[in-house]
Amino acid sequence: MQVDLEQMNTWLARMLSIRYFEDRVAGARDKGLVPGLPHLSHGAEAVAVGICHHLDADTDRITGSHRSHAAALAAGVPPVQMFGELTGRHCGLSGGMGGTQHIIAPESGFLCSNGIVGAQVPLAAGAALSAKSLASGGVAVAFFGDGAINQGAVSESMNLAATLGLPLLFVAENNGVSQSTGSASVSAGPGITARARALAMPAEQVDGRSVVQVSLATERMIRWVRDSGQPALLEAFCTRLSGHFYGDGREQEGEHPDDPIMVASEYMLKLGAEPESIKALEVRIGEKMDAAWAEALASPPATVGDYQAICGAIGL
Amino acid sequence: MTQKTYSYAAALAHALDQAMAVDARVVLLGEDIREGVFGATNGLAKKYDPSRVLDMPISETAFTGMAVGAAMTGLRPVVEIMFCDFMGVCFDQIINQAAKARFLSGGRLTLPLVIRTTMGAGDGSGAMHSQSLAHLLTSVPGLRVAMPSTPADAAGLLLAAIADDGPVIFFEHKGLYAVEGPLDEVIEPIPFGEARQVLRGSDVTLVALSAMVKVAETAADTLAEQGISADIIDPRTVSPIDMAAITESVERTGRLVVVDEGAARCGLAADIAAAVQQQAFAALKAPVQMVTPPHTPVPYARAAESAWLPDAEAVIGAVKRTLSQSIIGSM
Numbered sequence: 001m002q003v004d005l006e007q008m009n010t011w012l013a014r015m016l017s018i019r020y021f022e023d024r025v026a027g028a029r030d031k032g033l034v035p036g037l038p039h040l041s042h043g044a045e046a047v048a049v050g051i052c053h054h055l056d057a058d059t060d061r062i063t064g065s066h067r068s069h070a071a072a073l074a075a076g077v078p079p080v081q082m083f084g085e086l087t088g089r090h091c092g093l094s095g096g097m098g099g100t101q102h103i104i105a106p107e108s109g110f111l112c113s114n115g116i117v118g119a120q121v122p123l124a125a126g127a128a129l130s131a132k133s134l135a136s137g138g139v140a141v142a143f144f145g146d147g148a149i150n151q152g153a154v155s156e157s158m159n160l161a162a163t164l165g166l167p168l169l170f171v172a173e174n175n176g177v178s179q180s181t182g183s184a185s186v187s188a189g190p191g192i193t194a195r196a197r198a199l200a201m202p203a204e205q206v207d208g209r210s211v212v213q214v215s216l217a218t219e220r221m222i223r224w225v226r227d228s229g230q231p232a233l234l235e236a237f238c239t240r241l242s243g244h245f246y247g248d249g250r251e252q253e254g255e256h257p258d259d260p261i262m263v264a265s266e267y268m269l270k271l272g273a274e275p276e277s278i279k280a281l282e283v284r285i286g287e288k289m290d291a292a293w294a295e296a297l298a299s300p301p302a303t304v305g306d307y308q309a310i311c312g313a314i315g316l
Numbered sequence: 317m318t319q320k321t322y323s324y325a326a327a328l329a330h331a332l333d334q335a336m337a338v339d340a341r342v343v344l345l346g347e348d349i350r351e352g353v354f355g356a357t358n359g360l361a362k363k364y365d366p367s368r369v370l371d372m373p374i375s376e377t378a379f380t381g382m383a384v385g386a387a388m389t390g391l392r393p394v395v396e397i398m399f400c401d402f403m404g405v406c407f408d409q410i411i412n413q414a415a416k417a418r419f420l421s422g423g424r425l426t427l428p429l430v431i432r433t434t435m436g437a438g439d440g441s442g443a444m445h446s447q448s449l450a451h452l453l454t455s456v457p458g459l460r461v462a463m464p465s466t467p468a469d470a471a472g473l474l475l476a477a478i479a480d481d482g483p484v485i486f487f488e489h490k491g492l493y494a495v496e497g498p499l500d501e502v503i504e505p506i507p508f509g510e511a512r513q514v515l516r517g518s519d520v521t522l523v524a525l526s527a528m529v530k531v532a533e534t535a536a537d538t539l540a541e542q543g544i545s546a547d548i549i550d551p552r553t554v555s556p557i558d559m560a561a562i563t564e565s566v567e568r569t570g571r572l573v574v575v576d577e578g579a580a581r582c583g584l585a586a587d588i589a590a591a592v593q594q595q596a597f598a599a600l601k602a603p604v605q606m607v608t609p610p611h612t613p614v615p616y617a618r619a620a621e622s623a624w625l626p627d628a629e630a631v632i633g634a635v636k637r638t639l640s641q642s643i644i645g646s647m
Contacts, residue, residue: 106421126383126387129391133367133386136390152377159375310419310423
């Protein structure tokens with residue numbers, strides 16, 4: 001199964017946007033412009049892009065983990081507002097009150113990311129319950145990692161979604177590490193899909209380095225979830241290229257064969273793309289991210305008054 | 317307005333019915349709620365579509381979290397956590413997810429979620445089915461907390477909680493479910509943060525919460541026979557709390573006794589005592605007294621549990637202590 005160059009071009013542009021967005025976040029953290037611990041999605045861009053391609057921001061709802069810049073951007077969250085949030089500025093999604101682990105953009109279909117591993121999964125079950133109860137036609141997608149599979153919140157939600165019949169796609173991004181502990185050494189049994197199948201939930205595995213493969217698998221599974229109103233699980237294997245959080249000294253140096261951007265570029269060359277056109281796309285996306293970064297930095301940092309106004313608005 | 321007599325449990329069911337009848341987005345979920353363990357959801361499974369009264373697996377984390385997510389996306393869920401002791405199981409979903417979502421969204425999200433739960437000792441349920449944990453939830457910014465003491469307050473506050481666009485934790489005392497009282501057929505919501513003046517008096521202020529209101533009333537009857545006039549305030553909600561009503565009373569009486577079944581340390585009694593000392597220190601004629609259980613788990617054996625619970629005698633003792641002391645006299 002092949003996809004055409006035009007589609008590949010769109011997907012590569014999205015993956016590059018995510019990569020370059022996060023490169024700028026990393027650079028800004030080095031300069032002290034991003035407080036806290038940004039957990040970068042380097043290596044998982046194809047999973048986010050391949051899945052979000054099949055979602056409708058008006059009716060579908062995504063919840064993400066602490067490592068969800070990629071999913072948020074792939075869902076269509078504007079980079080300027082993301083930059084603004086990560087640098088604690090007025091133009092940020094939440095006016096700078098949330099930060100990197102609390103990306104909240106329901107207007108883009110991205111309900112929230114989360115500071116607690118696995119906690120976003122029950123929230124996605126709630127979005128699925130709303131879609132079902134309000135007959136919106138929407139589905140929910142919960143992104144989580146292989147580390148989260150050992151959280152009760154995740155196993156409980158799988159059982160709950162299956163028993164209630166909720167239109168919910170569980171997306172396990174399996175990068176093999178639970179923070180810095182090898183997941184295999186802390187996870188019993190034959191794996192994540194086996195846990196879903198034990199609940200009679202359809203489950204598939206996919207090469208998460210390939211946006212093409214992720215998209216094909218997602219198309220099938222999302223259609224099934226939407227039509228049947230039942231949950232399913234997709235396990236996508238990918239490699240974490242950037243450490244647990246940026247600056248922890250675990251970044252992969254240089255080019256990596258599992259880099260989904262390289263995998264996509266090579267696929268495009270095989271389809272007959274000109275290397276120059278890919279270069280040109282990289283330059284164009286880089287310039288776009290530079291412009292978004294500059295626009296975000298032009299916005300003033302959130303003030304104590306902004307914080308107080310938000311508290312006042314919600315009765316705190 | 318037509319009034320009828322309702323038990324506390326029936327009043328809650330009546331309020332849920334009234335809310336569900338006018339708004340299809342109100343859905344109930346919890347363990348065994350179709351059957352109804354305490355009677356607060358009686359009759360609703362029969363009356364409403366099965367999709368609106370949902371029995372849950374014994375997975376407090378998943379179903380509480382599901383309710384949080386549903387509240388973010390258009391429903392107005394009312395969750396039942398059968399005993400507040402079980403909140404330990406799903407505390408992340410309450411204190412991190414429900415409590416912080418509106419703030420973290422910069423005020424863009426609403427979170428119309430009610431978590432109903434039970435509290436209270438006195439029925440021999442033991443240490444894991446008898447706690448009163450309202451203080452834990454009150455300490456978390458972003459949660460509103462109610463603890464009604466009468467059928468009418470329970471019904472009116474529950475309606476207000478369901479109409480609220482933020483998360484509310486609603487504490488129902490197990491020992492009050494059978495208590496009867498008058499209730500309007502058409503219930504009016506009672507705003508949060510408005511205390512109820514239970515009894516008007518001049519010698520001492522008793523601030524009492526939940527089932528302790530009745531204990532304070534019993535104590536006040538005895539005190540009245542001895543010529544001591546007690547003012548009783550039931551805050552009804554502790555987040556927000558009507559400090560104005562409490563300080564107004566203390567300014568009239570000069571003496572305060574706080575009665576709570578929750579924690580002896582870092583609890584609501586300590587919180588109210590501290591706030592009064594900050595806001596009305598000059599009015600106090602004697603040190604504030606707190607009547608709480610001892611700082612131990614709730615014991616099971618009848619005699620021990622009974623001794624553990626604050627009673628009218630303990631309240632009377634505290635009132636006598638405050639009347640016999642004087643800040644000015646001791647200086």
